[in-house]
Amino acid sequence: MRLFVKHEPALRAFARSILPDWNSVEDALQEASVTMWEKLGQLGDEDGFLPWAKVIVRFKCLSAIATVRRNRHVLSDEVLELIADEAEAMDAGEIVNVRRALNTCLSQFSAPHQELLLAPYAGDGRVKQLAEQGPKSVNALYKLLGRLRAKLATCVRGHVATEMS
Amino acid sequence: MDPQTQIQRYLLGDLTEDEVAELDKLLNDDPELRREFALAAAMDTGLREVAFERSIEPAEAVSQIQPATSRTRFVLTAVVSVAAAVIVMVSLGPAFLRAGLFKAASVATLVSSENAAWESSLPTTPGSELAPGVMKLVSGVATVRFTSGAEVVVEAPASLTLNSTMKAKLEYGAAVVTVPDSAIGFVLETPNGYAVDYGTQFAVRVDQREKQSDFEVIDGEIAVHHPETGDEVRLTGQGKTATISEAALVVADFEQQSDSIETSADVIRIGTNGRSTSILRNNKRKKFINPEVLSVKRTNSGKWDYRSFFAFDLSTVNLDNVGTARLRLNLVPSTRGLVSALPKVNRFGIYGLTDQTKADWEIECLWEDSPRPEDGILLGMFEINRSENRGSFGIQNEELLNFLKKHDGSSVTFILIRETTQINGVGPSLTHMFASDSHPEAVGPMLEFSFD
Known part of the structure; x- marks a missing residue:
């Protein structure tokens, strides 16, 4: 356990x-x-x-x-x-590195973008809720989310690669 | 769509059948992309943890969030016996890890609540299962039983963070912790240090103002740790106390110092009894004013300004021996406007109405007739970071106390405005909302008096 x-x-x-x-x-x-x-x-x-x-x-x-x-x-x-x-x-070390890199990389995003990046984990409908508050449709927000995550992944990958070398 | 984005959208469940088939082919052909995929899954896992941690500590800056491994380390060291581990596992049963952190891997049950008023995102009905999160008890007494068997009785005002079945943090307030054999190793953290319970009962009180925590053994044994100095002390037997502050850990015997843990000073709270309202410049009350909240906003043009005011009846309180007075407002998540259009720090002013001709305002009054800041005197300011959307705010100072004493026995009106406006450019700024007495969860405006 x-x-x-x-x-x-x-x-x-x-x-x-x-x-x-x-x-x-x-x-x-x-x-x-x-x-x-x-x-x-x-x-x-x-x-x-x-x-x-x-x-x-x-x-x-x-x-x-x-x-x-x-x-x-x-x-x-x-x-x-x-x-x-x-x-x-x-290995486990790599997972820890990803987690650490994430903290650094996330902070490079604006507050609304960070909120959007974390929204999918706050239960169903959180992204929808954000869409209702702003000018973008749910679909558009998901597209933006996909791009933001790809950007975040690039940053994380960079950090993990440096840690490993 | 580039493959990176495609992977991300797959993880979000946002790809069509054809797009999944396309990604499948790419992944099949490209080992490097498969590695990307594994990394993206690890990132998704990490993001979910961050989301979870921020939901517990919403105001915490990104850089301060520790990796999950260190978050669980406390718990690991605390699980001292295999027996405890077995019981945790068995008792958690199917609830353990069930369907995502947000769908509540419950760690505790709210056993009872006596006259309790909450400010909490967690359920507050007795019998509710509680997921990790923060419970702020505004008044009353509540008992939380962790799945491990540990039981914490919390006395208001207090804020208790439930971390896991074996760990909780008392941010402020008082609590009595009872730990049966099944939960030996239960950790109670305070802002100054933490205690590990090796069985039975202890009391703890966190004084935010003095920045210190007092631990007292009622029965059994606890270990108190002071991370600043690395000190650790074991207290065994009734009456043994330890006080930890920023600088030191001091051990005492309760017998010689009978008042080291005093009962909380008498506090009286009064509410507005529904006598609160908001107003906006265009007077379109029906469309824009929700009676559950007190809306406050200031714009550059002034066109969309909101202010709120509320009154307390002081005739029930004897102010002669009042030592301090505090006006408390509970911020609730706003439903209007954008946070990004706000400056990082927003300042609010509370004015006490002195123009008695305005004192008989009606709930549905017009902007022109309503009490203005100019009709009163500034009593104090408080600040809210734009990242915050919940919490208790307000003022506690001499001006407020004097103002109240001057109006002893009558009704007093306070006017709440936002002093800061918006930053340029980025859409309509947020309207700050504070709970009114009609709010379904949070408590409306309160005056708190403590007596010398």
Whole structure:
């Protein structure tokens, strides 16, 4: 349990790379945590926890995909497997670096843009609410959000690359 | 659309079927783009954490937010026994991690609330499940039971931040913390330090003005930590107290110092009993004035100015022994205008009405007839950062006290205006809104008197 809490951000990011929405990510993580608890005896030492946990999370995520696919456009299973390989290789340090870079990068955006960037996580309808307050339509805001996030990602990537080298 | 934006919009669920198919092909062919995708997922995870943290600490600047790893570290060190960990897991059950932080992985339940008035984004009905967040108790007493089994009884005025099932922070106010075996290691943080409870009960009081926290063991054992100096002290047994301030951690025995934790000084609060209103220059009250809030705005042209005024009946209070008086207003999120059109800091003035011919104002009066700042005297100012959309604001000073004493036994009207206007260019500026007595969640204007 302690190990799970410690590695939760890394596991969550990993699950997020496979599953297309946050609800299914949380469901999969919850199922994975129960399985981990049941199989904890198999774990040799603490250092082996993250790779071991990722195997379980990966399995739970990929088996959840079929259900998610019913009401959402999702990438193909083959591509998701490839992405999972890529994400599995990211270590915990990298996740911490991303998080750190995010703090720096976010501060380069204006206050309204920061608000928009964080809006999708404040529950359904927050972006819509912002649209109602301003001149832009919901669609236009989502387009802007896509571009802002791409810009943020570029900044984060730059920072992470420097940290790694 | 460039592939980067395409990935982001996929994560937002904003791509059509064809666009997803196109992205699928790109990702299949390009390992570098797959790495980008993994990074974007990690960024999405981080952004969500930031959003969550800001929802707890809305006023905190970006640069001050710590990475999540350090946020949970306290909790980790605090979970001292495997037994506690098992119980946390079992008792959290399906609620644990359920469907996103905003859909409330609940960490506690509000057990009871006695005459409690809240300023809180969390549910305030007894029996409600509470997600991480801030609860501000304006008056009364409330009991919060964490899923870990720890129980915190909070006495108003207080602000309690629920961090997790094993950690809470008391920003100000008083509380009694009871920790059963299942929650040994529960951490109660204050602005000055923190206490780890090794079982049973302790009391804590945070004095914001003195910038110090007092901890007193009622029964059992606690460890008090002072991060500034790195000091740590264990207190065992009834009456052992520790006081932490910025400079030091001081241990005392309650027996010799019987008043080190005093009960809160007597405070009396009075409200406006619905006698509050707002007004705007064009008098289009029906369209622009929401009676649940007191609207305040000042524009460069003056055309869209709003001001508010409200009255208190002082006849129920004996002002003879009043030591301090405070006028308290609760800011609530605005529904009009843009924050970006505001200066970073907005200043508000509170005026006390002295022209008695204006004292009988009606709730639905006209701009021309209503009490103006010129009809009274300036009692004080307060400031609100544009990043803030909730919180308690107001004034506490000699001018206010003298004004009240001068009008002892009668009714007093206060006029609230925004002294600052907007910054140029960027659309209509925000109308600040404070709760009136009709507001569904927040408490309306209040006068607080404390007695010597």
